[in-house]
Amino acid sequence: MSTVDLTGQVALVTGGAGGIGAAVVRRLAKLGARVAVVDLDAAGAHRVASAVDGIAIAGDVTDPATMPAVVEQVERELGRLDVVHLNAGIGGGQPGVDSLDLARYRKLVGVNVDHVVYGVCAAVPALRRHGGGKIVITASLAGLTAMSSDPLYTLTKHAVVGYVRAAGQAVAGEGITVSALCPGFVDTLLLGAAKEEFDAVAFPLLTPSDVAEAFQSVLADGKPGEAWTIQPGGKAEPYRFRGVPGVGGGQIPPQVVLGSG
Numbered sequence: 001m002s003t004v005d006l007t008g009q010v011a012l013v014t015g016g017a018g019g020i021g022a023a024v025v026r027r028l029a030k031l032g033a034r035v036a037v038v039d040l041d042a043a044g045a046h047r048v049a050s051a052v053d054g055i056a057i058a059g060d061v062t063d064p065a066t067m068p069a070v071v072e073q074v075e076r077e078l079g080r081l082d083v084v085h086l087n088a089g090i091g092g093g094q095p096g097v098d099s100l101d102l103a104r105y106r107k108l109v110g111v112n113v114d115h116v117v118y119g120v121c122a123a124v125p126a127l128r129r130h131g132g133g134k135i136v137i138t139a140s141l142a143g144l145t146a147m148s149s150d151p152l153y154t155l156t157k158h159a160v161v162g163y164v165r166a167a168g169q170a171v172a173g174e175g176i177t178v179s180a181l182c183p184g185f186v187d188t189l190l191l192g193a194a195k196e197e198f199d200a201v202a203f204p205l206l207t208p209s210d211v212a213e214a215f216q217s218v219l220a221d222g223k224p225g226e227a228w229t230i231q232p233g234g235k236a237e238p239y240r241f242r243g244v245p246g247v248g249g250g251q252i253p254p255q256v257v258l259g260s261g
Contacts, residue, residue, distance in 0.1 A: 002217060011035045012074050014038045014086050082130060096150075124171060168226070179223070206230065
């Protein structure tokens with residue numbers, strides 16, 4: 001794993017009160033960064049932030065006003081912004097193919113997709129002001145393959161990966177790197193009742209610390225628009241996308257930037 005020195009830098013993490021987010025907060029602090037911990041759980045955010053001499057910001061990331069306000073507060077209180085981890089996420093928890101709970105669906109899209117767009121749009125101008133930086137978004141292996149047990153979650157994570165691939169290329173020339181981190185199943189509260197099923201068959205799970213270590217690898221070596229994977233017992237590495245068919249049977253390279261003509 002490549003070393004990273006974040007001394008003097010400032011980071012923010014959404015969904016930072018527990019699980020992957022809290023592990024990444026601790027990793028960022030260990031690397032030298034001051035960290036803003038953002039979460040709907042105000043008490044949890046304060047607890048994690050206090051342990052690393054960071055700041056806690058309570059907020060609903062599905063609200064379009066939250067991420068601009070968060071970025072403004074981070075710049076005002078900590079002076080700059082260099083690293084952003086858009087990590088907040090929830091599971092679908094419903095079939096989504098023959099029935100639909102509309103309220104739960106809208107919440108899922110709000111947290112997993114809208115929050116990512118709001119976060120990137122708020123962060124990019126701040127990163128520009130400070131000479132560039134890194135945005136890492138927690139996606140999932142469900143963003144790279146089908147997870148039939150949760151089609152709606154799969155939908156949102158595919159959307160995130162697609163957005164990262166395009167947005168990463170759009171700002172690459174400005175010293176801003178946008179990447180995705182796609183872990184397999186992680187031992188967090190997001191697993192819910194499925195945790196007992198995994199335990200019953202001794203299915204290997206990632207720990208939040210495993211994902212935080214992979215996050216450090218993305219910070220050190222991630223390229224614009226990449227989606228990095230991590231599985232138990234393996235190393236973090238960028239996923240290799242195939243090109244799509246081009247005119248005459250050739251292939252369009254995976255990282256091509258298509259102009260409007």
